[in-house]
Amino acid sequence: MVHAAPTFSRAQYGESEDKIREALLARASEMSGQDLRLPESVFLQRWRYAMPAHPPEGSPALSFDRPAALILAGESFAGGKIEGAWLSGRAAGSLSSSA
Ligand SMILES: Cc1cc2nc3c(=O)[nH]c(=O)nc-3n(C[C@H](O)[C@H](O)[C@H](O)COP(=O)(O)OP(=O)(O)OC[C@H]3O[C@@H](n4cnc5c(N)ncnc54)[C@H](O)[C@@H]3O)c2cc1C
Secondary structure (H helix, E strand, O other): OOOOOHHHHHHHOOOOHHHHHHHHHHHHHHHHOOOOOOOOOOOOOOOOOOOOOOOOOOOOEEEEOOOOOEEEEOHHHOOOOHHHHHHHHHHHHHHHHHO
């Protein structure tokens, strides 16, 4: 699997699938020292919303008492990846057990 960095993805989002595939496979070839430009099959997934644009600062989960008890948690509170989701879930668990 080849993942592009956010800057590449933003710049190339409107390009044709062929052009994006070609650029990614050429770079993967360069980085690995193997010629990966002609794989047997290839699938491209454009993923526009992978990173939170304005992540909340401070706590990895938020708790409100009013108008009703509410805890907000998820990846966007702590980094936009599975680690962030886990940390946020843990923080939400502590908030709910201390409430
Ligand atoms: C294709 C793909 C590949 C990924 N690869 C990676 C990777 O390689 N490495 C990595 O670190 N991260 C990866 N991620 C990101 C990772 O999956 C997320 O960071 C993580 O799942 C976020 O967890 P979360 O609990 O915040 O949200 P989610 O996992 O999205 O959980 C939200 C939950 O809320 C439920 N829900 C939504 N609305 C309602 C509602 N109204 N009522 C009740 N339930 C509701 C949903 O069904 C879902 O179960 C990938 C994500 C995708 C989609």
